[in-house]
Amino acid sequence: MTQKIVPVIMAGGKGTRLWPLSRATAPKQFIQFVGDKTLFQETLVRISDPALYEAPIVVTNEEFRFLVAEQARELNIPLAAVLLEPVARNTAAAVAAAASLAAEQFGKEAIIQMLASDHEILADDAYFDAIRTGRDAAAKGKLVTFGITPTEPATGYGYIEVGKQISGGGAHEVKRFIEKPAREKAEEMLARGGFYWNSGIFMFPVSELLSEMQDYSPDVLTAVDKALSKATRDLDFTRLDAEHFAKSPDISIDYAIMEKTSKAAIVLSAFKWSDMGSxxxxxxxxxxxxxxxxxxxxxxxxxxxxxxxxxxxxxxxxxxxxxxxxxxxxxxxxxxxxxxxxxxxxxxELLARQKKTSKLTETHPTSYRPWGGYTSIFNGDRFQVKRIFVTPGKKLSLQQHHHRSEHWIVVKGTAEVTIGNNVKMLRENESVYIPLGEVHRLANPGKILLELIEVQTGSYLGEDDIIRIVDEFGRT
Structure with a gap:
């Protein structure tokens, strides 16, 4: 039986090159640009064939963990694990952690495919032919990257110079990696031929990857091993230990391993690809x-x-x-x-440096939570108005506020409202008042999305004025 691939999806980036839609707390991988799926969801669909792939390992951070879980749930695609990075340490540490976890769950002979969650790829026959070629090369001990046939002298991509074909397979040797070149250099490389865009997609045999990591980037591996050994499990998430993970060098997998190893190979690929970076x-x-x-x-x-x-x-x-x-x-x-x-x-960067516009680079008016989310409609002196939406079957934490009271008006669906020791049902056009300091909870027991308008009044209206008493998402 042909060996299955363990996908490792990198979903923790906070890029802002697609501002104003992509922001630090809502980056491009979780946004619908064209079509009915986000880039992260399109990535999940590409690795959903059970004949080719195992369930994926997703590497993300604390802030995006529920976005990852919810967007996978919407597609009914199970996840093998969600690894939470406590701090950003580039791709070398993330890949090392995922590889070690894959060895635990799928065995030391597992083959992992590292892929970004924010690339646009046409997953046609050419794509899967390249993936199978990469898997076969990885099964023979090669650390495989995928080179994309360049269509223009792009300066925003890295390039790979290709060497001779490796006997017994469709992969080639790697001569060298070239950082993002100037336009003149890129034009020269395309004219000469033998240069491909570095797609950022990799295929690794776990045992070989960890061995090369030990040889070329032992500081990364040591930090990651300790962070994984002291990791904690929270619901469906694996939290890497912050103290040890932070000690890893902040370097990419390209620099840590691929530019140094003698086992690097490249699969020449003609499938349609974009890193969606602009x-x-x-x-x-x-x-x-x-x-x-x-x-x-x-x-x-x-x-x-x-x-x-x-x-x-x-x-x-x-x-x-x-x-x-x-x-x-x-x-x-x-x-x-x-x-x-x-x-x-x-x-x-200019917007972020100015106090009056810095928030525009961080957050959207709409924020997503594991139970649904909210949109800020209007902010005034000592009051604000929000639209709250709650997914069917979900509930907010049992909580209280020290500085504000709230008025809720249901505009769609059915709300189950807990106030103190009382529980009541609210339907469309019905409302309720939550006094300052009162313990309360909101839930959606129905089959459709619950929407309500919330009016907050008080001396302080920040999101950190929440005392969670009971929470099914582990946030107390």
């Missing part, structure tokens, strides 16, 4: 209309060509534009030339 990349990846535009729902576009128009908030109307990105979120709008969209990060 609005320009999304425009190039998507399906454009006869005018070269990608215009998402809730937009009107006239006399405009070769542009990207997207909104997750207000209706967006664009007229007489060319080669631009116009992106609207609930509370911010970005307009800029598509060719300059790689520089959005610089703009975000």
């Amino acid at each position: 609005w320009d990349a999304i425009w190039k990846t998507g399906v454009r209309d006869e005018n070269g535009n990608i215009a998402a729902a809730n937009t009107t576009v006239i006399n405009t060509i070769n542009s990207l128009v997207m909104t997750h908030g207000v209706h967006l109307a664009v007229q007489g534009m060319e080669n631009v990105a116009v992106i609207a979120s609930e509370d911010a709008v970005y307009v800029g030339p598509l060719k300059e969209s790689q520089e959005v990060g610089t703009l975000v």
Whole structure:
């Protein structure tokens, strides 16, 4: 029987290059750009064939753990484990932790595929042919990367120079890795041939990977081993020990192993791939209309060509534009030339340095929680208004507030409300008052989404004014 692959999905990044939709607390992998799935969910679908893959290990952080669990649940895709990184330490430490966990769960001869959760990939026959070629090379002890046939002299990607073909398989030797080159250098490499984009997808035999890690990056392996040995289990999550994990060097798997090992191999791949690192990349990846535009729902576009128009908030109307990105979120709008969209990060840094705009780089008006979430509608002096939504069957913590009272008005679904020792049911157009300091709880016992309007009043309205007494998500 052909060996199955253990997928390891990296889902902890906090990139802001797709601002204003992607932000530190709601990064691009968990956002729907085009279609009905997020990038993370599309990644889950790609590794869902039980004949080829085992259940995946997902590496993320504390902040995103419930987003990971909920988006997997929506697709009914089981997870082998969710590893929580206490601090960011780049990909070397994350891969080492996942490899060690895979050895525990699937055996020391397991083969893992490391893949990002925020790439756009056309999972066609060419893609799976490349994956099977990589698996076969990994089964022979090679540490495999996947090179993408370049379509332009892109400066935002790393490159790999390819050596001779390895006998007995479809993989090649790796001559060298090249960091993101200047335009002139990229054009020169494409003219010469033999250079491929570094996709950031890898295939490793666990035993060989850990052995090479011991030889070339022992500090990473030592820190990770101790962090994993002292890890704690919380619901379906494995929390790596913070003290030991923080001692790992902050380096990538490329630098830690791939650029040093003699066992590196590359599978030459022609499948459609993008790291979705800019609005320009999304425009190039998507399906454009006869005018070269990608215009998402809730937009009107006239006399405009070769542009990207997207909104997750207000209706967006664009007229007489060319080669631009116009992106609207609930509370911010970005307009800029598509060719300059790689520089959005610089703009975000400027916003983050200014007190009045720094919040725009961190959070959306809509925040997601394991039970559903809320949208901030209006903030005033000593009051604020929110839309609360609760997933069927879920409940918030039993809690109280020291500085605010709350009014709840149900607009959709059925609410089970606990106030002190009393439990009551509220239906559409019914309301309830929660006095300051009173122990209370909200639950959705129904089959449809519960939505309500919450009006908070008090001297302090911050989210940290919550004393959790009982919580099914381990947050007390």
